[in-house]
Amino acid sequence: MKNPGIKYLVALCAILGLFSQFVSCGAQLYKASLEDDTQDSRLKPGTTASNSEIKTALTSGIHARNGWQKIPINFRVDPSLTADQRKGLGNAMALWEKVVGKKLFNYVGVHDGVHGDSFKDLYSSLNDRVNGHYLDYNWGKTGKENFVLATTIWNYLLSDANTIETADIRFNSNFYLLGDAFKMKARDNLEVVDMTSLAIHELGHLLGLTHVSESEDPGSIMVPSLYIGEGLTNRRVSQNDIRHLQSIYGCEGSSCDVEKVYEDIVFSANNELDQAYNGETEVGGTTPDDHPLNLLESH
Secondary structure, three states: OOOOOEEEEEOOOOHHHHOOOEOOOOOEEEEEEOOOOEOOOOOOOOOOOOHHHHHOOOEOOEOOOOEEOOOOEEEEEOOOOOHHHHHHHHHHHHHHHHHHOOOOEEEEEEOOOOOHHHOOOOHHHHHHOOOEEEEEOOHHHHOOOOOOOEEEEEEEEOOEEEEEEEEEEEEEOOOEEEEOOOOOOOEOOEEEEEHHHHHHHHHHHHHOEOOOOOOOOOOOOOOOEEEEOOOEOOOOOOHHHHHHHHHHHOOOHHHHOHHHHHHHHHHHHHHHHHHHHOOOOOOOOOOOOOOHHHHOOOO
16 A cells, blocks of 8 residues: 555564554554544534634643533444444444443434435535444545545534534545454455544544644554554553543543553453454454444344
8 A cells, every 4th residue: 555644664573562452473564644534623514613713722632621512422324334343333432431431422323325425525424413424435525635544523512612513433435444453354455444443543533532642642542643454453542541531521430540441441452462363253342242333234
């Protein structure tokens, strides 16, 4: 893959010691930029705010101090999402819910007959007031560069640029294969992207988090880059990510113990890596078997 914005490396066995969350030996390793995976500014359909206005509302790691106007967030999904893509999205949602110890998302069904390609451009998907997660096979209509893995867009309340009213995530299925990186193989010049890892990052934006620099917090899932390729995942968040989200939504019960939550998430991620490294075909996740996204039939 020779897309601009992607750094190419040859992964040697020794890289496992440096990037313990990756299972790769002698494979190709790509670090994809996520710098352009959010909107520049957006308040309401047809209205905009200048970057300087939006930036005044930012605190470190947060773009919406008040989070959502209402939780849990009702959402629908593109009917063409595969079982593994739905599971990856569900895993990511469950992780963020674990961070705060409360329900953040409420699945209300597929968005019948509506796909990413149904929209004329990037921002028009916000006009229907549905919080949707869509696959775009004609990525050019979004106006984003081909190398962008996904993009999250949202409306702030017109009266409050610190509160989110609606949001969508658009996934680039034109230039990437999205799914379980432990199971998928690259093909047709398309590189594998782990859906859980990518969705954790994008849902962070959807919930109110912004990018942080690698120098500020190298372990943050909100660093604007993601290693992609077969067997490459990052299904975890940092302690700062946990604190940032709890500063917006609070916490309940044992989730208020940041170190314990972090340790549990790291243990789960490492356990998945061990399963994959040992050749187990079904690598575990955090989504319950009866989660609505797992029960949804493929269309």
